[in-house]
Amino acid sequence: MNSGRTDTNSCIIIGAGMSGLIAARELQAAGWEVTVLDKGRSVGGRMATRRVGEGTFDHGAQFFTSRSDRFGQLVRGWLDAGVAEEWSRGFPDASGEPREDGHPRYRGTEGMTSIPKHLARGLDVRTGERVVQARIRSGQWEAVCESGLRLKSATLLITAPVPQSLDILDAGEVELSEGTRKQLEDISYDPCLALLALVDREGLVPEPGGIQIKDEPLDWISDNSRKGISRTPALTIHAGPQWSRAHYDADEKEIADALLAFAGERLGADLAPRVRETSLARWRYSWVTQPHPEPCLLAREEPRLLFAGDAFGQPKVEGASLSGLASADTLLGRTRS
Ligand SMILES: Cc1cc2nc3c(=O)[nH]c(=O)nc-3n(C[C@H](O)[C@H](O)[C@H](O)COP(=O)(O)OP(=O)(O)OC[C@H]3O[C@@H](n4cnc5c(N)ncnc54)[C@H](O)[C@@H]3O)c2cc1C
Known part of the structure; x- marks a missing residue:
């Protein structure tokens, strides 16, 4: 070419x-x-997995669902290839109530990037x-x-x-x-500020390892160790779209402190003394709004x-x-x- x-x-x-x-x-x-x-x-775009210290974090897409036959065929191929697996059939919501609806939520076996890495095999990808x-x-x-x-x-x-x-x-x-x-x-998108926090305690996030809050200031909290992709407890904390937009250019420490405080409140734990390392991902284009x-x-x-x-x-x-x-x-x- x-x-x-x-x-x-x-x-x-x-x-x-x-x-x-x-x-x-x-x-x-x-x-x-x-x-x-x-x-x-690496490949994957918003299907993104990052190492911080000894932790492995999915910091973009957290899971995916399959509603159409055509996508279902692709998903079956990924399950057979061992690059995707079912994570759960729902997550606790903002009130902490489990919300199982029978639909599988899938994850990449070693983080969400397992799937794009599999897709990229044999292609000329630069x-x-x-x-x-x-x-x-x-x-x-x-x-x-x-x-x-x-x-x-x-x-x-x-x-x-x-x-x-x-x-x-x-x-x-x-x-x-x-x-x-x-x-x-x-066409328009919402931004998302994603905080990755390596913590020294297991079990901060209830089974199956994710809380789907869908609110402000937080949208989502997961523990990647309970999710099954990290050897050590590793929290992914996603801010809601409004909070992300309002604080998008703020100082990293200011964002980290605020998101840890919000997440601690939600989990009923003082997170600050438990955190060993943090990293911030700023997704300018995360979810499509239009x-x-x-x-x-x-x-x-x-x-x-x-x-x-x-x-x-x-x-x-x-x-x-x-x-x-x-x-x-x-x-x-x-x-x-
Ligand atoms: C924080 C967050 C949470 C999410 N959670 C979920 C979820 O739980 N479930 C779900 O189904 N979806 C979720 N999504 C959305 C999902 O990740 C995306 O819809 C999907 O991955 C988009 O794929 P894509 O190929 O359209 O775009 P992308 O994955 O964005 O791929 C576009 C690629 O273009 C590349 N690129 C951009 N500019 C250039 C350039 N100038 N030169 C070369 N390359 C360039 C980028 O690096 C990127 O790799 C989430 C997204 C984010 C950010």
């Missing part, structure tokens, strides 16, 4: 999250030449490559990375959060129709430009995965009943 001539069935995919990797596998299986570029150190612009040169796409890497392809599939995708295209002076740009600019109705968007022809990701169709891990499949369907001309 580096040479001047590009195959018509060649595609650069920006983003090695669930949508980008699933699309890449489908296209490669159909004989396409595919390269996936991601700015992250991590640590931040795309700074995508432009059209002689009727082809050219992706230009911060590192100086330049790749060409006939098709571009872009799966970064939409405001970041638009920045990449604007830097390359790519023209979009007014209607398409408006559809893309209408999606595009279709599972992908063909934004241009000749050369073709497609948008996909969790902002298209349904949200969450399931929506991102279905969007990856839908974008491959579009490019391969596959129709689905």
Whole structure:
């Protein structure tokens, strides 16, 4: 894909999250030449697992559910491959009441990244490559990375959060129709501040190891050790969207102290003396608040430009995965009943 001539069935995919990797596998299986570029150190995007000291933390997506047959097929493949497993059938809510509804909640076996790592096997995925612009040169796409890497392809599939995708295209002076740009600019996301805290006590979070608060100032607390992915007690604390927005740029210590106090109140324990180390993740784009109705968007022809990701169709891990499949369907001309 580096040479001047590009195959018509060649595609650069920006983003090695669930949508980008699933699309890449489908296209490669159909004989396409595919390269996936991601700015992250590892694959997975918001399916993110991080080590802090001896703890292992899922700090983006915590679990996923499966409602559709098509996604269910993918999930069965991951269960068979041993990269996903059922975590629970529900979590205690804000009042501490268990909320089991019969629907399995799945986790990655060694953290959520187990699944994207499995998907990336056998693909040409270049991590640590931040795309700074995508432009059209002689009727082809050219992706230009911060590192100086330049790749060409006939098709571009872009799966970064939409405001970041638009920045990449604007830097390359790519023209979009007014209607398409408006559809893309209408998409919005909430931020999420995620505190990771290594603590010296087991059992702070009740079984099955997560509390789904869905409120302000906290949205979620889990213990990754009870979840089964960390050797030592390791709390993930997600602030609610309003609190995250209001404190997004605040000092790390200020955010950490506040979130530990809120979580301690919720768990009935003074957390500050129990904490050995903390780390903060700032997700500017975490949950989609205003999606595009279709599972992908063909934004241009000749050369073709497609948008996909969790902002298209349904949200969450399931929506991102279905969007990856839908974008491959579009490019391969596959129709689905
Ligand atoms: C805190 C948090 C909690 C969540 N909890 C859940 C949950 O419990 N259940 C659930 O189902 N969903 C949850 N989600 C949502 C879920 O993680 C996402 O819907 C899904 O992972 C999105 O996948 P994606 O492929 O659309 O995007 P992403 O995973 O965001 O992938 C996009 C990729 O693009 C890359 N990228 C961006 N810009 C560039 C660039 N310039 N150059 C190269 N690469 C670039 C990024 O590094 C990223 O890897 C959560 C998300 C967050 C942040």
